[in-house]
Amino acid sequence: EAGVAQSPRYKIIEKRQSVAFWCNPISGHATLYWYQQILGQGPKLLIQFQNNGVVDDSQLPKDRFSAERLKGVDSTLKIQPAKLEDSAVYLCASSSLRRRVHEQYFGPGTRLTVT
């Protein structure tokens, strides 16, 4: 079974520029998550999708971050305009209900550096 795919793996941009990240979840996983992991910290949820609907975006900075999952499969996360504090690894995870548990599986992440 293929894992969660993410691209690009690395991105360097200047502040005020825009950037987009792509995620392809594990086949058949209805739930998709985007997490932000700042260096030395645990991941923090930005947004959660169930199929193509948003379940939880309470911690998404909506003035600059947006995400979509148009056909209930792939997802994109966009930052516009980027700030220095957005430098982090952006992790995509997906899950499905298995033995009453939503086990979340993470992709390798996209490391964003904002200069």
Add this chain to the structure above:
Amino acid sequence: QQQVKQSPQSLIVQKGGISIINCAYENTAFDYFPWYQQFPGKGPALLIAIRPDVSEKKEGRFTISFNKSAKQFSLHIMDSQPGDSATYFCAASKETSGSRLTFGEGTQLTVNP
């Protein structure tokens, strides 16, 4: 009420020793407690998880101990190996809704040969 506190921040263990990482949570609605292992440049990988209806779960060299009344849980790595050197994160969620994982701050484990 959403915090998960993890300690220690870093841990150095000799090969063959026992590594112990502790976590404490505040939200009593949490009902799913996984541990993730993360190597540099990789995403977190699910290691082992427990539900609050049991006090201990063991998988190979990895054991979770869970104390519901104290709102604490811990990861024990028996016979630690250099290949176990990684960052470990505890997490918690309200699993019935497939909700977000709230992560601890992480423990950087180094196992010396």
